[in-house]
Amino acid sequence: MKLRLKKPNAVASRSLISGLRAHLMERAPEYLGGAGPTTVRLLGSQSHLNCSTFRWEVRSAESSLRLLAKVPFSRADGRHDLPCPAETECPRMFPRVDPAHKARLEFVTLVRLATEFQRLNDPRFRFVRVQAFLPDLRALLMNEVSDPRLDVVLGQARRWRGKAATRALQAVTNAGAWLRYCHELAPLDHTRPRLHSRIEFKDSIQRYVDFLSTPPGLSSVAAGYFRSLAAEVGARAEDHLPQELPLGMAHSDFTPSNVFAGADGSVAVFDTIGRWQAPIYEDLARFRLALHCPNGWRAARSSAWTQGAQLALLHGYFGNASSGDAALALFDIQAALDRWASWMHAFRQADGVKRSLKQWRLKMAESVLRAYIDERRNQRLATRSRQPMARRMPHLYGEL
Numbered sequence: 001m002k003l004r005l006k007k008p009n010a011v012a013s014r015s016l017i018s019g020l021r022a023h024l025m026e027r028a029p030e031y032l033g034g035a036g037p038t039t040v041r042l043l044g045s046q047s048h049l050n051c052s053t054f055r056w057e058v059r060s061a062e063s064s065l066r067l068l069a070k071v072p073f074s075r076a077d078g079r080h081d082l083p084c085p086a087e088t089e090c091p092r093m094f095p096r097v098d099p100a101h102k103a104r105l106e107f108v109t110l111v112r113l114a115t116e117f118q119r120l121n122d123p124r125f126r127f128v129r130v131q132a133f134l135p136d137l138r139a140l141l142m143n144e145v146s147d148p149r150l151d152v153v154l155g156q157a158r159r160w161r162g163k164a165a166t167r168a169l170q171a172v173t174n175a176g177a178w179l180r181y182c183h184e185l186a187p188l189d190h191t192r193p194r195l196h197s198r199i200e201f202k203d204s205i206q207r208y209v210d211f212l213s214t215p216p217g218l219s220s221v222a223a224g225y226f227r228s229l230a231a232e233v234g235a236r237a238e239d240h241l242p243q244e245l246p247l248g249m250a251h252s253d254f255t256p257s258n259v260f261a262g263a264d265g266s267v268a269v270f271d272t273i274g275r276w277q278a279p280i281y282e283d284l285a286r287f288r289l290a291l292h293c294p295n296g297w298r299a300a301r302s303s304a305w306t307q308g309a310q311l312a313l314l315h316g317y318f319g320n321a322s323s324g325d326a327a328l329a330l331f332d333i334q335a336a337l338d339r340w341a342s343w344m345h346a347f348r349q350a351d352g353v354k355r356s357l358k359q360w361r362l363k364m365a366e367s368v369l370r371a372y373i374d375e376r377r378n379q380r381l382a383t384r385s386r387q388p389m390a391r392r393m394p395h396l397y398g399e400l
Helices: 014-032 099-120 151-158 162-181 198-212 225-238 280-291 305-317 325-349 352-376 387-392
Strands: 040-046 051-060 065-070 130-134 139-143 247-249 257-260 265-270 276-279
Touching: 014 040, 014 051, 014 065, 014 130, 014 139, 065 099, 099 130, 099 139, 099 162, 130 305, 151 162, 151 257, 151 305, 162 247, 162 257, 162 265, 162 280, 162 305, 198 225, 198 325, 225 325, 225 352, 247 280, 276 280, 280 305, 280 325, 325 352
Parallel strands: none
Antiparallel strands: 040 051, 051 065, 065 139, 130 139, 247 276, 257 265
């Protein structure tokens, strides 16, 4: 995993780093596959929105291994014992997970995925090898992946085309195939169903609309726009969604930034805790929005390239079968509203200089996301029977 390095100890307490070092010193022979004198070195660390990551190198006379330690919910002062932030009025697709449990859930999920994809033995798919969960430190320890993230590969492909574009599209196609296989996996013990009916989907749209059309905020979009959107999405949901939605083992943050892409187009996916069985279109819609709007508030430069990547994703997931365009368009709108609400919430919570910056980005995001939503609203969506899709994917749809 490529990181922007900071000086050691810059983002975490000395006690946390000391704990990680002590564990690695003790278990280094096991990780290297043999005994003998070993050295442990901290290469760097980085603070993210919801975690800190630490790059380590374990070395002996015969071999070496680079490991990544991930500690959820980092803060700038290095405190990892803070409680989970309280839920606010901002609507979310799914509740936050307590940081005391997040690393353990991710460990269990990544071990399961590694087992399943190793057994599958498909050259399109690889996996992130996890080494340990450290409960005292709330840390997840895994092998470092040297391949670049897919969002980086896509950025290069947009600029260079040629072989870079071929590799990127192949990786996107394989990411879609990976997701299809993940959705078909049996749920874990901690997995729970979410948003499993058409009524719940319509309710989620209404919550986003209520939040975005309520002051305070500097939205340039009139409340009437959101009300008409909610009515239109509700009517289309009645026409194009079954009463019980097809659920799959959801990734819940399926974006190019959480996919590693090999030089041959193979993919490895990480950063999932297997918490939910959710509608299969939800992960697809989140990925498609990330292709269209990579940084969250500005559209990608090449719309033709973006559309090609979105089609590659669907081809990987559905093959030659119908992708259910009408249903997917509804979840595209939901994903855009979720992103819009997060930007609005960030603006409302900011103050001072940060508020001015958030206001500017909010306006940029509003323009991009409204255009994205309107494009889906204006599609000529022919009414399609839900039965053919149900016959092709009976394990997801169940009885209609």
